[in-house]
Amino acid sequence: MKSRREFLQKLTIGAGVIPFALQYQPAFGREKEHTVPDGPVLRVALMGLGSYANRVAEAMQSCKRAKITGVISGTPSKITDWQKKYNIPAKNCYNYENFDAIKDNPDIDAVYIITPNSLHHPQCLRVAAAGKHVICEKPMAINAKQGKEMVEACEKAGVKLLIGYRMHFEANTLEVVRLRKAGEFGKIKFFQGLSGFKIGDPTQWRLNRELAGGGAMMDIGIYAINGSRYMIGEEPIWVTAQETKTDPVKFKVGVDETITFQLGFPSGATASCLSTYAVSYLDKFFLVGEGGFAEMQPSTGYGPIKSWTHKGRLDLPHVTHQTTQMEEMAAIILDGKQPIIPVDGKEGWKDMVIIDAIFAAVKSGKKVEIKY
Structure with a gap:
């Protein structure tokens, strides 16, 4: 493929x-505009463990302010592989049926949704309802109506909604x-x-x-x-x-x-x-x-x-684009940085x-x- x-x-x-x-x-000196300051680390669970999630995960190994602390997948074997590779504890691993339980997991600040387009909308609503920040791959949805509902759900829940525009x-x-x-x-x-x-x-x-x-x-x-x-x-x-x-x-x-x-x-x-x-x-x-x-x-x-x-x-x-993206998104979520x-x-x-x-x-x- x-x-x-x-x-x-x-x-x-x-x-x-x-x-x-x-x-x-x-x-001269313009590169300082985009320097991510030191500070707390954004703890991220990746949802959907396909090829692009693997690319993001590899890039995040170079991040100072974003770390993979959880995974969400419908494939048990992938979860097992990721646990070993990224040292993710079993209590931070979820499937598509039970991931609403992240609400009670302090090890996860945000969920990065990297699943097929039509799944973004319902998954975003559930993540927001669990009180976690949402990072969603583009396109954010399959139409504007869904996109608006995602924005409103995150605003209502008091969480950030960011789109993967690397x-x-x-x-x-x-x-x-x-x-x-x-x-x-x-x-x-x-x-x-x-x-x-x-x-x-x-x-x-x-x-x-x-x-x-x-x-x-x-x-x-x-x-x-x-x-x-x-x-x-x-x-x-x-x-x-x-x-x-x-x-x-x-x-x-x-x-x-x-x-x-x-x-x-x-x-x-x-x-x-x-x-x-x-x-x-x-x-x-x-x-x-x-x-x-x-x-x-x-x-x-x-x-x-x-x-x-x-x-x-x-x-x-x-x-690496995904490294920079995740560092900057950590600063947006944790520091209120304006891109x-x-x-x-x-x-x-x-x-x-x-x-x-x-x-x-x-x-x-x-x-x-x-x-x-």
């Missing part, structure tokens, strides 16, 4: 060096956002986001509408949606979209293979994006304004991210509103207003 995550890893490892004469030098803490991404805010590109006019790969095993959950809530758009198109928002620095107000399906057997009704979509923003800027399960090597962001541009390719893979502007190369030092690019539940909900509008535009063939 060739998953999105395997694709992202291979793409970034195999990315060639793009010739560029100049080497950009970031402003790119919001990545150095090159943050530098491009900083340059845009500083006016280095002038008035922003256009963004392009390309996200895609050829998906493998036709029986996997990502091609099951009931579990995934869709196809490529939910899985990888969300990178271009979210990227358009933080790169342009505005929320889109309308969308048009077109779907192409070449294999209706593999991509059944409700499971999109390829969708191209266009977004309009209040300033007049526009975005043109592609989400596909049919073409590999698509991982590119391009932002251009009246005074310059920024390009990233790979733009959302596991790294290193390759980036440059009209002034030269960026290519800031690579740190430069939000990762809260409302941020995730906005992406779901846009995805709902994209699907509506595909169905109607018309421009759809995006209503938050």
Whole structure:
């Protein structure tokens, strides 16, 4: 099976060096902005012990402020393996039927939900009801209604809801956002986001509408949606979209293979994006304004991210994304730190509103207003 995550890893490892004469030098001392201060440790239980959970767990071994203290899985053998590998006591291990008991476990502060998309909503509600903070993989749900209910449930319970937007803490991404805010590109006019790969095993959950809530758009198109928002620095107000399906057997009704979509923003800027399960090597962001541009390719893979502007190369030092993400999320939950690019539940909900509008535009063939 060739998953999105395997694709992202291979793409970034195999990315060639793009010739560029100049080497950009970031402003002195700016790296201090993202330093996580010493302090208490966030004790995390991982829910869903698949391939990405393994990646997160490995990355967390380098964290100073986030530690794996529990696991939740429907597969007993996985729990046993994780207990041995990460020295997790039996009292901190749960299955999907009994994990509500984390309410009485002081060893767990937060639960990181890394399960199929359609399970995020009910699992988030249960974790919130147990009084634990929620970290949820993207997409946060399968539609905006569910996303809103997740936000409200966590607010009612007095716990944080954070979404696994690892790119919001990545150095090159943050530098491009900083340059845009500083006016280095002038008035922003256009963004392009390309996200895609050829998906493998036709029986996997990502091609099951009931579990995934869709196809490529939910899985990888969300990178271009979210990227358009933080790169342009505005929320889109309308969308048009077109779907192409070449294999209706593999991509059944409700499971999109390829969708191209266009977004309009209040300033007049526009975005043109592609989400596909049919073409590999698509991982590119391009932002251009009246005074310059920024390009990233790979733009959302596991790294290193390759980036440059009209002034030269960026290519800031690579740190494992999941390590940085969990360190920063610990600071958000424990210290009240405010990230430069939000990762809260409302941020995730906005992406779901846009995805709902994209699907509506595909169905109607018309421009759809995006209503938050």
